Amino acid sequence: MKKGSMLDRRSLLKAALGAPLLKTLLPSTSFGQAAAPPKRIIFWFQPGGVCHAHYHVRPNSTATDWGYDAAGDTHTLLPLLPYKDRTIHFDSDDRVTESVKADDDWTKLTDGSKHPFGLTDMAGCLGPDPTKPPDAMGRPTRELTIGHESFASLMTGRFPTRNAGGWEARGESIDVAIGKVLGAGTRIRSVQLGVNSNGTGFGLSYQNDGQRLPTVDDPRQSFQTLFAGIPSMPGVDPARAELERKMKRRGRAMELAYARFQGLESGLAAPDRTRMQQHFDAYRDIEQRLTELPMVTSSACRSPMAPASNLNINDPLTLPARGKLMMDQAVLAMACDVSRVFTLSWTHSATNHVFSFLPGFTTMPGPNNEPSPDGHHPLSHDAYGAGFAVVTDANRAAFDKKRRIERWYAEQLAYFLGQLDSIREADGSTLLDNTVVVTLNEIYHSGAHNNSNLPVRLYGNARGAFQTGRYLMLGHTPLNSLYVSLANAVGVPMTTFGEPRFDYQFTGPFTRWQWQSKSVTTGRIASL
Amino acid sequence: MRPLTRLFFVCALAACEATITKPVGVTPTGPDDTPPAPDACEGIVSAPGAWPLQRLTSRQLQRTVTRVLGDDTHAYDLRLAATDEVLDARLRYALAVSANPVVAEGLVLAAEDVSIAAVSRFPCSGADPRACASDLATRLGRLLWRRTLTSAEVNRLLADYDATRIEGGSYAEGASxxxxxxxxxxxFFFLQQPGGESGAAPRLTGTRLAERLAFTLWHEGPDAELLDAAEAGMLDTPAGLDAALDRLLADPRATEAFGDFLVHWLSPEKATTVNVALAPATRHPGLYPAFRAPGAVGGDGEAFGAALSTFLSRAGRPDTGTFTSLLTSDELVVNEAVARNLDLPAPASGATEVRKSETARRRGVLGQPGVLTALGRFEASDPVHRGVFLLRHAMCFPLPSPDANVNTTLPELGGELKTTRDRFTAPTQAAACAGCHALINPLGFSFENFDAVGKYRETENGAPVDATATLPITVDGKKVAVDGLGELADVLARDPDVRECLAKQFASWALHRTLTPAEACAVRDSTKAFTTGDGAFKDLVRGVVTASSFNAPVLP
Incomplete structure (x- = not known):
């Protein structure tokens, strides 16, 4: 166990308990003198790729002269137009707009291409596969899987390894890495929230070299985690004294647990000792927020309404309401500086969730008793026919439903950005001014299952860390490089993240990745 | 796409053929002069699997506080269920591995919720409240930590009681x-782990053995009687262990826990239990007008699951049940939904009746409508998934999945295709499919007297039902021919390989991990009484918990 750490913690506790509950009730009248608000970063994950014709910017767009009007009213991102000046829309400078022709022509970098282009993650490419032949130079071939499993590498930026049960992430994810520094003084270094995100094994955030951080799908649970001790009206908290007594008793139970962790740990074999230590560390990690009342330093800080206790978190019809609860909680938790790093998972990769609150979607199972064909994942495949194109009437019907799902997501994001922009910080800026929201998706084209040119967009510029309002075209760029840039943008110095190099490319349709003569090194994106 | 598709067909075929020529569990079909399979365990050497420190799952924690403290907050379920990791949906066991802030907060706050709510159930009637608190720490502490606490540990707990009282807290607050x-x-939440260096550790004895037995056989911690026996060293003698096992298995908790194993075993692919598969079941309203889909209240699938549970609580009892009775019992459990769908006389309102099956072709657990429906399709019976279930779950045959590119759309009934059997036969004869379907189809077709909701039939669309099949199982060098589920169930019930397969799965389920090949062989040896005798589940349990994989720890 870490020696001496108890003492530090105790003195910290005393200091915190002695501090006034409300440091500043009103925003500083002199903006120039207020301390700069903290920077925040939010990872917004939605699965299933994008409907391309309704996602890209209009033809012939340039870095500053661009728009979403090409597809008219059916463009999925129209709700985000009000934030155009605060957007960076990434795309590939290799992408050609002609439709895919022969499916074995791998030189054309069309939407259905498997060749890495644009922002590319590590997915589809697992560890060296000994059963597959090495290339001419004797270098190993990596095993290929198809796109959805890429969640295991999406935010870690490391090739996952394969085990008997599936894919095992490695390393820690970017939100955890940023949270360690950016969130050092906050109650929670990084927060993982979701709605219906607990699919088998799904997870974006990892710590301790590949240990999944669970995503909290229950707004009642996250409400307690984020807002215990924070009143719903600034400065008024009738429950404070009672909570303080409870926290004191809780602290004693935790002290007892620490002694027992130490008692049990001695004598264990080394790997068990490590696991016991990890549990001890996890207790330590949450101790401050479970045993100390939060310090409310901003007039914008208040808790949202507590979620209804009879909330059904499995009801597909309440997904919008639960999503709104999570978004509102994230916004107010940032206003209270409870945490500065959030990951919001809207469902999970390959989800069968049916957006039954949208018109025309049915939850009835399919003819073979399989999940409803109106589930997001079945739609994402049914939308495409031969050559990864929308061909048949059935394709078109599925495509239209998928497009409406993406449009709905854009409406949610617009609401979220609006909420961020409505909160004033002490210096008069808004939360959105000090934040960067990153949209992530585990794949790009749900017909081709590719992990290239990922539909990443940024909203907000973390207090001027980069210039927004741009359409930014990139060559083949590892997503890791974007993470490096984003970490630096929010004040977390980083020169590399995840796999330091991306050395593989597809050598043929659906077969394998092989070593690429020209490798790409992870580092800051210059044009950002 | 064409060259690609062909490539995958070849792969799929190769994968299936590779397993066909390498017998595992069953003697597979092949030329009639196939030599008898060599002993699969001969020469198998593998390192024993390591025992990592094991945290209890949310279910085990919740059941323990419900039993010991009468908990009604369900706090462990609510706060921790989502953090249990299922390593493999097909292995079907939950593990609680990762340490992270969400787990830690769940553990601390569930403990708080439960302790605050529980205190009113332990009022202090004596004049000395501190003595009451001391009694709680000693008595409940022993049940929660599954061992007798030292006096120093009790005093440490009482120090927290004192501190709370000094702050002005009530007795209830102090006790909580x-x-x-x-x-x-x-x-509370870790199993007691032997100390020492990596490698083999001394055999489990005393309370360490007791808690593993209880969490395996009851899904909750040991009771005072088991701890008494453990601390008196009685579990460390064969006679004492036998007596304890008899008592554990006769308890309704054991029937419940063993039933939980069985519903995992009976699950179709992609569902964790048969009940999970049944709950959302729907049927074509034109073809199965009696079948109610789930709505505001549970549908018929859920009612079928309840009937199945009743069946399992009789034929699947771990103290008196046998594998033979599980597979060949002539009982049919009938509730209102079963009677309505199977066209049987309705039971008294709200009642569940155990009746003799209406036909000798309906036998055992495989003949219960719950299982037949879970392994059924929307519009028809599902011989393929019934056969796949038997190969994978009853015979431990490593059947590969068809490649995603294989077109599994079935032709519509009509014209020449009169029965479900006709409909499945033609498309499964293609070269890419025939290898595996030579194993799958005969097993599945012998269920054909039962439709998609488990109703008995002798004709389908006017044509007679053909439930005859030559099974991919050889007895005395000859492939076995059966007519109907009753005969199939008899063959399966007698087959020692099927019992070995069940033993292997029960061991894996008990250990929350897969067995190494050598461990699987050790389990096979220690469950001989189960596989060669009359198949008493008591022998299965005894064999699994006396195998080295259960009681000889190997530290990681």
Missing amino acids: SVLHGLLAAPD
Whole structure:
């Protein structure tokens, strides 16, 4: 166990308990003198790729002269137009707009291409596969899987390894890495929230070299985690004294647990000792927020309404309401500086969730008793026919439903950005001014299952860390490089993240990745 | 796409053929002069699997506080169920591995919720409240930590009681501090792990053995009687262990826990239990007008699951049940939904009746409508998934999945295709499919007297039902021919390989991990009484918990 750490913690506790509950009730009248608000970063994950014709910017767009009007009213991102000046829309400078022709022509970098282009993650490419032949130079071939499993590498930026049960992430994810520094003084270094995100094994955030951080799908649970001790009206908290007594008793139970962790740990074999230590560390990690009342330093800080206790978190019809609860909680938790790093998972990769609150979607199972064909994942495949194109009437019907799902997501994001922009910080800026929201998706084209040119967009510029309002075209760029840039943008110095190099490319349709003569090194994106 | 498709067909075929020529579990079909399979365990050497420190799952924690403290907050379920990791949906066991802030907060706050709510169930009637608190720490501490606490440990808990009282807390608050301390400590949520260096550790004895037995056979911690026996060293003698097992298995908790194993075993692919598969079941309203889909209240699938549970609580009892009775019992459990769908006389309102099956072709657990429906399709019976289930779950045959590119759309009934059997036969004869379907189809077709909701039929669309099949199972060098589920069930019930397969799965389920090949062989040897005798589940359990994989720890 870490020696001496108890003492530090105790003195910290005393200091915190002695501090006034409300440091500043009103925003500083002199903006120039207020301390700069903290920077925040939010990872917004939605699965299933994008409907391309309704996602890209209009033809012939340039870095500053661009728009979403090409597809008219059916463009999925129209709700985000009000934030155009605060957007960076990434795309590939290799992408050609002609439709895919022969499916074995791998030189054309069309939407259905498997060749890495644009922002590319590590997915589809697992560890060296000994059963597959090495290339001419004797270098190993990596095993290929198809796109959805890429969640295991999406935010870690490391090739996952394969085990008997599936894919095992490695390393820690970017939100955890940023949270360690950016969130050092906050109650929670990084927060993982979701709605219906607990699919088998799904997870974006990892710590301790590949240990999944669970995503909290229950707004009642996250409400307690984020807002215990924070009143719903600034400065008024009738429950404070009672909570303080409870926290004191809780602290004693935790002290007892620490002694027992130490008692049990001695004598264990080394790997068990490590696991016991990890549990001890996890207790330590949450101790401050479970045993100390939060310090409310901003007039914008208040808790949202507590979620209804009879909330059904499995009801597909309440997904919008639960999503709104999570978004509102994230916004107010940032206003209270409870945490500065959030990951919001809207469902999970390959989800069968049916957006039954949208018109025309049915939850009835399919003819073979399989999940409803109106589930997001079945739609994402049914939308495409031969050559990864929308061909048949059935394709078109599925495509239209998928497009409406993406449009709905854009409406949610617009609401979220609006909420961020409505909160004033002490210096008069808004939360959105000090934040960067990153949209992530585990794949790009749900017909081709590719992990290239990922539909990443940024909203907000973390207090001027980069210039927004741009359409930014990139060559083949590892997503890791974007993470490096984003970490630096929010004040977390980083020169590399995840796999330091991306050395593989597809050598043929659906077969394998092989070593690429020209490798790409992870580092800051210059044009950002 | 064409060259690609062909490539995958070849792969799929190769994968299936590779397993066909390498017998595992069953003697597969092949030329009639196939030599008898060599002993699969001969020469198998593998390192024993390591025993990592094991945290209890949310279910085990919740059941323990419900039993010991009468908990009704369900706090462990609510706060921790989502953090249990299922390593493999097909292995079907939950593990609680990762340490992270969400788990830690769940453990501390569930402990708090439970301890605050529980205190009113332990009022202090004596004049000395501190003595009451001391009694709680000693008595409940022993049940929660599954061992007798040292006096220093009791005093440490009482120090928290004192501190709470000094601050002006009530007796209830002081007592809940004691419970909170007990529940938030790692002694509650970790199994006792032997200490020492990596490698083989001394055999499990005393309370370490007791808690593993209880969490396996009851899904909750040991009771005072088992701890008494453990601390008196009685579990460490064969006679004492036998007596304890008899008592554990006769308890309704054991029937419940073993039933939980069986519903995992009976699950179709992609569902964790048969009940999970049944709950959302729907049927074509034109073809199965009696079948109610789930709506505001549960549908017929859920009612079928309830009937199945009743069946399992009789034929699947771990103290008196046998594998033979599980597979060949002539009982049919009938509730209102079963009677309505199977066209049987309705039972008394709200009642569940155990009746003799209406036909000799309906036998055992495989003949219960719950299982037949879970392994059924929307519009028809599903011989393929019934056969796949038997190969994978009853015979431990490593059947590969068809490649995603294989077109599994079935032709519509009509014209020449009169029966479901006709409909499945033609498309499964293609070269890419025939290898595996030579194993799958005969097993599945012998269920054909039962439709998609498990109703008995002798004709389908006017044509007679053909439930005859030559099974991919050889007895005395000859492939076995059967007519109907009753005969199939008899063959399966007698087959020692099927019992070995069940033993292997029960061992894996008990250990929350897969067995190494050598461990699987050790389990096979220690469950001989089960596989060669009359198949008493008591022998299965005894064999699994006396195998080295259960009682000889190997530290990681």
